[in-house]
Amino acid sequence: MGTAAIQSSLALTRDGIFVEIARLLERFRAGESAITSETVIAEDLTMDSLQVMDLMMELEDRFDVSIPLNLVPEIATVGQLADTIYASKTGA
Amino acid sequence: MGLFDRFKTIREVHGAVKACGADPFGVKMDRIVSATEAVIEGRPTILCGSNNYLGLTFDADCVGAAQRATQEFGTGTTGSRIANGSYSCHKSLEIDLADFYGKKHCMVFTTGYQANLGAISTLVGPGDFVIIDADSHASIYDACKLGSATVIRFRHNDPVDLDKRLQRIANEPGNKLVVVEGIYSMLGDHAPLKEFVAVKKKHGAYLLVDEAHSMGVMGKTGRGLLEQEGVDADVDFVTGTFSKSMGAIGGFLVSDHPDFEILRVACRPYMFTASMPPSLVASVRASLAKLRAHPELMVRLWRNVDTLYHGLEAAGFKLGRQKGPVVALHINDPALAARAWHGLLQYGVYVNLALPPATPSGTALLRCSVCAAHTTEQLQRVTDVITKVGLELGIIRDVSVRIAAAE
Secondary structure, eight states: OOHHHHHHHHTTSHHHHHHHHHHHHGGGBOTTOOOOTTOBHHHHBSOOHHHHHHHHHHHHHHHTOOOOGGGGGGOOBHHHHHHHHHHHHHTO | OOTTGGGHHHHHHHHHHHTTSSOTTOOOEEEEEETTEEEETTEEEEEOSSOOTTOOTTOHHHHHHHHHHHHHHOSOOOSOHHHHOOOHHHHHHHHHHHHHHTOSEEEEESSHHHHHHHHHHHHSOTTOEEEEETTOOHHHHHHHHHSOSEEEEEOTTOHHHHHHHHHHTTTOOSOEEEEEESBOTTTOOBOOHHHHHHHHHHTTOEEEEEOTTTTTTSSSSSOOHHHHTTOGGGOOEEEEESSSTTSSOOEEEEEOOTTGGGGGGTOHHHHTSOOOOHHHHHHHHHHHHHHHHOTHHHHHHHHHHHHHHHHHHHHTOOBOSSOSSEEEEEESOHHHHHHHHHHHHHTTEEOEEEOTTSSGGGOEEEEEEOOTTOOHHHHHHHHHHHHHHHHHTTSSOOHHHHHHHHO
16 A cells, blocks of 8 residues: 555544554554553653754645644643544644 | 763663764864964874864964954953943944844854744744754754744755645745754755755745855855845845854844844843853954955855865765755764764864764764865865875775776
């Protein structure tokens, strides 16, 4: 399945967005622990602040949304990140 | 948790860097001999990392102007422009700069950092958007934090990416300010300004260009990248600093915007700090006059850029793609870069060590900056020393070995 197809099939649901984010975060996973909605981005993953900003850019393109830098400090967990993107997609 | 416990990671990283034998962030210059020479730890050292592009720090006219201004107006203004008054020299400098850039208005700030902080945080407000290059200087990021506009980041020097991100907010009613830099201070690359101008026009956005590293360096008369690219009239706001080619400290914002003057009573980093001291205002005015009277200073600078860039390229170093007065040597391993930096210092060559996250994409850099006042002999010495250290540490291979490998 191509990237465009992934976008169209996953972009509409909050859980679909979470699955896609978790897939993108796989390369930053520390040890064996799985990525869950409760995973804290700045603490449980091997990402520095610059990598977090670059991830946001990647997600903006993946889901065709804007994730303003001002919002980033308020996004602590992967679940909150999925919520933020879902809210942007649905205009909620 | 202790007050400074959250700096644990920084402390560890800094400790690892200092393990190279010295602290790259704590270099002490015992004596400054000239624009290109200092004494560091008792050693005569060639300065090749001071951003002193035109070499005017010891220019007799600039020094004389600063001395006379100190005699006449005192050592400091002891207050801000709005609370304690402007000196006539502040206004004169603003008129000089507006004239130099061919713009109607100019505001002078106490530092270049504050010029970006003030301009960007004030030009856009709640409901507006500021769209910044991902590799922007810290002053631009900090301005975004101080201001209340929504901040969007686009991929470095990528007009297509900027277009895409502006498209996503096309239906939002707020003003949009795009911020780019003439020359990026770490890799020395410059913005594709014509393309950025086309994108900002398409979306009805404003464009601010920070010419900190390109003023007095690029363009026929030294106005920077906007002059070189012929887009003066399409750039809405220009910021810059006096701490590089002008050889002092201070910053500015110029524009043709008819309501510009309101910024003087709205821009907090302008209003709530003491103004530039008279000595510096005078030396900057002298430096600007020198640049305007002697554009050949830039010819000398670029001749020196050629010498250093091609010398290091021939030695086999991986350099920034765009040639300019910032010559950055890419070294993948930060610890190796720190050892190389210390090796250079011990041989009497000062360059800058730049490490992630201040550098793009996790690269470590040995960052050289070229000066119009460097002699060919000095640049040869710098090239020889960097090559020697590069060979000793295995960063480059001997030319004969490389030729043999290529055959």
